[in-house]
Amino acid sequence: MQKKIWLPENEMPTHWYNVVADMPNAPAPPLGPDGQPVGPDALSAIFPQAIIEQEMSAERWIKIPDEVREKLLLWRPTPLVRATELEKALGTPCKIFFKNEAVSPAGSHKPNSAIPQAYYNKQEGVKRLITETGAGQWGSSLALAGNMFDLDVRICMVKVSYDQKPYRRLLMQTWGGNVFASPTDMTQVGRDVLTKDPDSQGSLGIAIAEAVEEAGGNPEANYALGSVLNHVLLHQTIIGQEAKKQLEMVGEYPDMVFAPSGGGSNLGGLAFPFFADKAAGKDVRLVGVEPTSCPSLTKGEYTYDYGDSSGLTPMMKMYTLGHDFMPPGIHAGGLRYHGQSALVSQLHHEGLLEAMAVGQTETFEAGVLFARTEGIVPAPESNHAIAAVIQEALRCKETGEAKTLLFNLSGHGHFDMSSYDRFFKGELEDYEYPEEAIKASLATLPKF
Amino acid sequence: MQKKIWLPENEMPTHWYNVVADMPNAPAPPLGPDGQPVGPDALSAIFPQAIIEQEMSAERWIKIPDEVREKLLLWRPTPLVRATELEKALGTPCKIFFKNEAVSPAGSHKPNSAIPQAYYNKQEGVKRLITETGAGQWGSSLALAGNMFDLDVRICMVKVSYDQKPYRRLLMQTWGGNVFASPTDMTQVGRDVLTKDPDSQGSLGIAIAEAVEEAGGNPEANYALGSVLNHVLLHQTIIGQEAKKQLEMVGEYPDMVFAPSGGGSNLGGLAFPFFADKAAGKDVRLVGVEPTSCPSLTKGEYTYDYGDSSGLTPMMKMYTLGHDFMPPGIHAGGLRYHGQSALVSQLHHEGLLEAMAVGQTETFEAGVLFARTEGIVPAPESNHAIAAVIQEALRCKETGEAKTLLFNLSGHGHFDMSSYDRFFKGELEDYEYPEEAIKASLATLPKF
Numbered sequence: 078m079q080k081k082i083w084l085p086e087n088e089m090p091t092h093w094y095n096v097v098a099d100m101p102n103a104p105a106p107p108l109g110p111d112g113q114p115v116g117p118d119a120l121s122a123i124f125p126q127a128i129i130e131q132e133m134s135a136e137r138w139i140k141i142p143d144e145v146r147e148k149l150l151l152w153r154p155t156p157l158v159r160a161t162e163l164e165k166a167l168g169t170p171c172k173i174f175f176k177n178e179a180v181s182p183a184g185s186h187k188p189n190s191a192i193p194q195a196y197y198n199k200q201e202g203v204k205r206l207i208t209e210t211g212a213g214q215w216g217s218s219l220a221l222a223g224n225m226f227d228l229d230v231r232i233c234m235v236k237v238s239y240d241q242k243p244y245r246r247l248l249m250q251t252w253g254g255n256v257f258a259s260p261t262d263m264t265q266v267g268r269d270v271l272t273k274d275p276d277s278q279g280s281l282g283i284a285i286a287e288a289v290e291e292a293g294g295n296p297e298a299n300y301a302l303g304s305v306l307n308h309v310l311l312h313q314t315i316i317g318q319e320a321k322k323q324l325e326m327v328g329e330y331p332d333m334v335f336a337p338s339g340g341g342s343n344l345g346g347l348a349f350p351f352f353a354d355k356a357a358g359k360d361v362r363l364v365g366v367e368p369t370s371c372p373s374l375t376k377g378e379y380t381y382d383y384g385d386s387s388g389l390t391p392m393m394k395m396y397t398l399g400h401d402f403m404p405p406g407i408h409a410g411g412l413r414y415h416g417q418s419a420l421v422s423q424l425h426h427e428g429l430l431e432a433m434a435v436g437q438t439e440t441f442e443a444g445v446l447f448a449r450t451e452g453i454v455p456a457p458e459s460n461h462a463i464a465a466v467i468q469e470a471l472r473c474k475e476t477g478e479a480k481t482l483l484f485n486l487s488g489h490g491h492f493d494m495s496s497y498d499r500f501f502k503g504e505l506e507d508y509e510y511p512e513e514a515i516k517a518s519l520a521t522l523p524k525f
Numbered sequence: 526m527q528k529k530i531w532l533p534e535n536e537m538p539t540h541w542y543n544v545v546a547d548m549p550n551a552p553a554p555p556l557g558p559d560g561q562p563v564g565p566d567a568l569s570a571i572f573p574q575a576i577i578e579q580e581m582s583a584e585r586w587i588k589i590p591d592e593v594r595e596k597l598l599l600w601r602p603t604p605l606v607r608a609t610e611l612e613k614a615l616g617t618p619c620k621i622f623f624k625n626e627a628v629s630p631a632g633s634h635k636p637n638s639a640i641p642q643a644y645y646n647k648q649e650g651v652k653r654l655i656t657e658t659g660a661g662q663w664g665s666s667l668a669l670a671g672n673m674f675d676l677d678v679r680i681c682m683v684k685v686s687y688d689q690k691p692y693r694r695l696l697m698q699t700w701g702g703n704v705f706a707s708p709t710d711m712t713q714v715g716r717d718v719l720t721k722d723p724d725s726q727g728s729l730g731i732a733i734a735e736a737v738e739e740a741g742g743n744p745e746a747n748y749a750l751g752s753v754l755n756h757v758l759l760h761q762t763i764i765g766q767e768a769k770k771q772l773e774m775v776g777e778y779p780d781m782v783f784a785p786s787g788g789g790s791n792l793g794g795l796a797f798p799f800f801a802d803k804a805a806g807k808d809v810r811l812v813g814v815e816p817t818s819c820p821s822l823t824k825g826e827y828t829y830d831y832g833d834s835s836g837l838t839p840m841m842k843m844y845t846l847g848h849d850f851m852p853p854g855i856h857a858g859g860l861r862y863h864g865q866s867a868l869v870s871q872l873h874h875e876g877l878l879e880a881m882a883v884g885q886t887e888t889f890e891a892g893v894l895f896a897r898t899e900g901i902v903p904a905p906e907s908n909h910a911i912a913a914v915i916q917e918a919l920r921c922k923e924t925g926e927a928k929t930l931l932f933n934l935s936g937h938g939h940f941d942m943s944s945y946d947r948f949f950k951g952e953l954e955d956y957e958y959p960e961e962a963i964k965a966s967l968a969t970l971p972k973f
Contacts, residue, residue: 080598083531127838150528151610151900162599180628184939223896244692247942250949448699449672452599452630491632491939494695498705501698 080161082323083155091141094314096349096420097307098137099356101427105309105394108381112525123292123300131308139311146195148225153189153315154180157323158486162450163241171478172329175486176347179453183248185304185488186346187218190369192313193502194301195222199269204462205229205298207291211238211257212410213245214456214488215303220254233259233287236279237516238410245492259284266290281413282386290390304411305384305393305418306338313346320483321350331361331483333469337430338365338374338459339411341418347485348430349420355429361474363420365432367460368440370407370508373417374425374432376515381525382416391485395422398510399518405508407437408496411456411487431464435464436507441500443467457496465509528609530771532602539589542762544797544868545755546585549875552732552867553757553842556829556919560973563839570738571748575645587759593641596673600629601637605771606934610898618927620777623934624768624795626660628900631696631935634668634794635751637771638760642749643670646793653677653746655739657707657732661693662936663751681707682734684727686858688733693940704811707732714738729861730834733832737837737946752788753832753841753866761794768931769798779809779931781917785909786813786822787859789866795933796878797868803877804965813869813880814909816888818855818948818956822873822880826964828971830864840973843870846958846964853956855885856944857905858934883912884955889948891915892938905944906909906934 097104106114117129124132131139141149158172178186198206218234223230232247232254237265239246239258249256262266266286270277270291292300302309304402309325317334334351335342348363355361364373373396382397384390395416402415417425424430445459446467447453455463462484473480490497499505554562565577579587589597608621626634646654654676664680671678682703687694687706696700707727708715714734718725729932740748744831748756765782772778782799784792796811799862803809813822821844830845843864850863865873872878885939892908894915895901903911910932921928935967938945948952 079534081534081600086527086529152529182896182902186773221900243946244939244942247946247949248902251893251902253897263604358850444698448630449701452669454630454696454699491692494692497699498691498695501695 078158078161079327079489080159082157082326084319084323086154089146089154090315090318090513092138092312092371093141094318095134095137095139095311096345096352097135100423102423104423107391107393107401109128109391119391123289125174125197125201125203125299125394127200128194128308130345132306133312145196148431149189149315152440154484155180157320158411159233160451162362163447166446166450167470167474169474170477171470172467172481173470174324174481174483175311175315177482177486179486183214183218183221184504185214185218185456185489186313186316186343186492188221189346190309190342191218191222192225195219195226195228199226199228199298203297203299205230205231205295206301207288207298208301208303209233209281209288211235211413212251212307213238213242213280213492214411216256217245217248217252218303219301220249220252223523224253230254231291232256233261233284235259235281236277237285241493256481261287263289267357267371268310269490273443283291285385285389286389287435292418294410304342305416307420309342310345310349310418310420313342314349316346316485318349320347323448324483329481332366332480333482335364335366335462335465335482335484337458337485338367338417338421339458340414341421341488343485345418345421349505352424352429363430364465365430367432368407368409368412368461369434369436370510371398372434372510373415375434376510376512378519379422379426380522382522384416384507386415392410393419395419396425397519398401398515399522401518407508408493408499408505409440411458411460433465435461437505438507440464441497441505452484454490455486456490457493459485461488526607527775528607530605530765530774530868534803536770537594537602537768538763539596541589541759542766542801543582543587543759544584544793545583545758547801548871550871552871555839555841556838556852556973560945565780568879571650571737571960573645573649573747575643575648576756579759582756590644593644597637599845602767604630605768606810608899611895614894614898615915615918615922617717618864618925619918620929621914621918622772622777622779622929622931623626624764624931625934626764627934627937631662631666632939633662633666633904634761634764634791635793636669638751638757638790639666639670639762640673641760642668643674643676646747647674647676648707650743651676651747653679653743654749655679655736655953656745656749656751657681657729657736659678659683659729659861661686661690661697661940662859665693665696665700665704666751667749668700672701678702679739679851680704680711681732682731683707683732684725685867696886707735708883709735712738714943727907733833734835734837753864755868755881756870757790758793758866761790762797763792764933765796765798773933777929780928781810781812782814782931782935783814783910783913785860785906785935786815786865788862788905789869791933791935793866793869800872800877805832811878812879814913815880815882816855816857816860816909817854817882817884818958818963819846819861820882820958821863823882824960826967828872828967828970830970834863841867843867843926844873845962845967847970849966855949855956857888857909857940859906860909885910885953886937886955888912889945889953902933903934904938905941907933907935
């Protein structure tokens, strides 16, 4: 039996798949503060034209530029792996496959979108890209991508992470990225924060506001976002397309597809190409797995909310915990977001995509079992999908169902070992975000 | 043009290649303190019979057990990659290929030997494996392997690394390894050291002595070594065999083969299968690349010396700087060894394998250029091979020679980012180990 299924390089997808073309209803548009739909012009200060077109597009297939494919070939197609050793340890009748996105230079799926974003900005004469990063997965991917197309990349890294996670900061610097501890003194937002509190440890909300301010005020600079938006999910669909081809090579098709669910790029990337089949009548279940501490899909409300915590961005119709949601300090940094991609949200709202929440301790238990069977130490985000797959595989062991399960191993945990340390020491908490807090936060929103 | 060359799983080598069969002269035997050759019995207290047989064997091909192949398939065959982006950056007429051993779960080539060692010990009823580790590459690989065959793995980690490199320690713990800061109070050696100096920071010499003492005193425990010995190099020849097949798939053969050279497992693993062709008349140059701070092949003497710094092991005929050589605190921990594999040493002595030394700063410059072109951040050890390849590629740019160059990317640098930090801060030193110190150290040795 084959352990790893390799797709030949010349079969790497040539187009991204746009799920909008197959959704039963058109996506709800983003709205401005006046409650009116936001047009492309509002975005042109911070995004290149090609990205704005993708954000608004309803075309089913969008061509991947040759220059982007050439760079993706550094590590793509990624392997699809049969988790034989995990199957044995569980004693399950299920077949478990995972798509290994951890093999990218940055160690996660994030470069799949960072590279086209850098490319389109370069094409349109942009000299500098600015972004924010929490734990550093997206920041390191954009540093890698910016270096490929000779762009100056500036990363506002939340100060507490800047100080506590020096390794991922160094990774960005190795690829030539300029990393700043946010709040910085380069922006008005940053200076205001520092005036009030010179010892501020920063937050993702402040870092986003700083990045957007600097990008908006400089005609040669743009902003880049690593999840949530339609174009980001579009770029990630290369994952699911490859997985479909690879499963086909061994005569398989998944009954269920699992991915961690934070801003949606991980989930959309793997699941949307399977949604195309589901829309055509195929029986396949798509499942987003989120933390119980940040349960936007399972406990949030489907309503218009801001994309950022400061209320600067247009409002999107999405599952949200309220934009002033204060995420507890859980270790899956990539899943600490108050909202959810509008596309994922709409599909979930329409009953076409499921969601479940898993507690933090269970996710690390799953990750350690995975490391001790399949070898790879997963990122804390990926542990959510693994925990869900293990639940299903053990359920099937009871019922005797021999399902085919597929999940996204979105990244490795080499830069997250301190989180494993806290798990081994029994210091991790299983935080359930209180429903009253969600209600109180959502009550402050304007209703459209 | 193909970027990555994948070998199908069913073409992964079924046998290890034993270079002894093709060496023009039989290997010089290891000697005991009396100057007499050491027989298999002397090793049986700490090694299983199958390993001792391999250590002494002159058979050309030794079968890889099916159970070992099954585990190696978790990540093998590893990709052979054409370093197209590095070639462009250098503007060289050369073709540069690298074998990417960084894709293993432990992030280096070390599991190639850890897995068979764990397997043979399990087969012979051993319950516990004990080893030492400096920076942690070998310790993490043995933890991974021990977990696969349900062995208790104990790792004596040099205390200064235990304290300063918690991430790699956590990696060992994730795979179930028991890590102890050496000196420990579990052994006589450790207790003696602690009595004299309760604050001892440890050394690799102390850690080896502790591991050997504990393994020798427990009939259910054995010792495992990650480099230097014949059987370790044997297990690593899967690297070069795969690389040959992969080059053949694209119609190439290397003019020169480069690998970092510390204890010899990296170099022997890639180069020995090409030596088989060289012995049959093929024109191929094999080059070991070592640090100027630890120049055993380029400045050491070819003589009998102890394998460890305390003089406990049998003596081997090898290039050595003297077993009481004090390696400076360079950042390629895997290359800080006073001696060199007896097999590599003999081939070098007979003019069949070349060696060169590179300064530390140049190796990190090479690693950063590699990361900024090919994406992957290399281990400091691997940077030595990259620096040598860059030297040759630039030399060929001058002369117009279009050579095919192959090197071993033996590991990634995800757990070595603090070394990159010191490089970026300009804090790395280019240490040249003084020849007088080598002479003084070697003068103390008995001559055989």
